[in-house]
Amino acid sequence: MIRFLLLRLAQIIPAFIGVSLIAFAFIRLVPGDPIEVLSGERGIDPERHAELMAKFGYDKPLHQQYFDYLYNLAQGDLGASLVTRKPVLSEFASLFPATLELSIAAMLFALVLGLPAGIIAALRRGKPADHILMGSALTGYSMPIFWWGLLLIILFSGILQWTPVSGRISVIHYVTPVTGFLLIDSLLAGDIDAFQSALRHLILPAITLGTIPLAVLARQTRSAMLEVLGEEYIRAARAKGLTPWRVVLLHALRNALIPVLTTIGLQVGVLLAGAILTETIFSWPGIGKWLVHSIFSRDYPSVQGGLLLIALCIMAVNLLVDILYGMADPRIRHARE
């Protein structure tokens, strides 16, 4: 297991260095040199320009600049936002819980509907239920989620008026942040109205963001179940006279879930990419909206830092999934070693 872990780490470190190089290069590749970018539209006189170039170390050789950048990174210094002047790391940290809350809600939505849909489709293979479920899954998989979100707004916020159009909570509520998750914080504060408001704001974005993972999970669960249902040990379990439900839920599902676990891990990248679109549509104050906003306001240090932190999150989750996978199925661990 230790060997396996070290091997995975050895694969991740080059990828991390690569991403840090991209982030480092990004601010030097965008049109205009870093000082021009930092000084914004107003421009800057040449003397001050040279002075600042020296102050921020942009006149040093590139490799020196890169090592300085890594040195700052190691100390948690990702630079400061041009718009708010706050450190990028603390901006990211303050917005991340919103994205995390949305992503967890989306994943729950996907799991609660996707797993049963996949199981039912596998058990009714070739029957109308299978065709309908898999047809819907392929449609969900093909969905342009930025359009799907707008459709949900038209239906539920416009016509039915059930849910609010945008934001995370009504402005009339104030919840003291403890965990950063509004649903939990409002319950901790005992404020039921705030909880309801947060929940109503969360539903549409969570459905929007969860649709593609839902489709992927349903398809993956179906094929994993079909594979497992053909195994000898399932026949043995049936032959023993176990009830069909016991066979399906205890014997088949447990083994089918192992590949599904990897799929869940892979969906983290999909969720973060989807969050960019979903948060933009619903004005959800998370890192996706922040990144798009930063790109448009040419707040490049924020984009640079956000890029690095998001890549770091994804690599961490993938590593975690690999470890879980190795623990759940010893065959994998040994095959990869």
Added chain:
Amino acid sequence: MDPAFWKHFRRSRGAFIGMIVVAALALIAVLADVVAPYAPDTQFRDALLLPPAWLEGGSWNFVLGTDPVGRDILSRLIYGARFSLFIGLIVIALSLCGGVLLGLVAGFFRGSLEIVILRLMDIILAVPSLLLALVIVAILGPDLFNAMLAIAVVYLPHYARLTRASVIAQSKRDYVTASRISGARNLRLMFITILPNCLSPLIVQATLGFSSAVLDAAALGFLGMGAQPPTPEWGTMLADAREFILRAWWVVTFPGLAILITVLSFNLMGDGLRDALDPKMKRA
């Protein structure tokens, strides 16, 4: 074409429907000048935000209604099909060529070259595709061509990894050894002996990749980082219409529906191709 392949492909009704829709879309795109009732940028000042024809206040002159500046939505959608298919083709051509080349080199020569290529692909995969595309477009400047380039880069790893895996599998076969013994040089071995036998999974991936390219290009357009208005690109049309969603649902609904239908039919076709070409291959 191999008759067994056709038998498999036709047996799947979904794949067949997908292929027909794709063919129809291609035809519409090519014949846009003939099929579309109006030019995509003609503005009818006395017909702003007209609803579709079957609704009260609609007119059969504008079957799917008009947008906020009085352009016919149907005509814009028809011209938009050109952009979507063009985007898909260019992106697939770029990332397929690049990816196949990288994968072929990695799988054929192995060694340190392979490690370098694989690690490079890992870097691209470590960042969510849409975010990486956004960053690349921020560097190059927002326009349609840069968006296509960015999406092509983002999809490189899929083709590179797939090619590498099949090249490694094929290289061990006897026919490759036979060809090597009879004196074939590396380039001949790579491109003429091995590559043609690695094509099936690549064809499947390219078909499925087409739909992702259309989707991502529309997403970039929607975020204002792809095709710029007044280009009748579907994602850009959606972005333009966003502020009217609660007043005029049709300006938002139809462009999105066009994207969904295109993406869905390519996915149907890709699924059918995969089942027909290689039943064992699973969707990545």
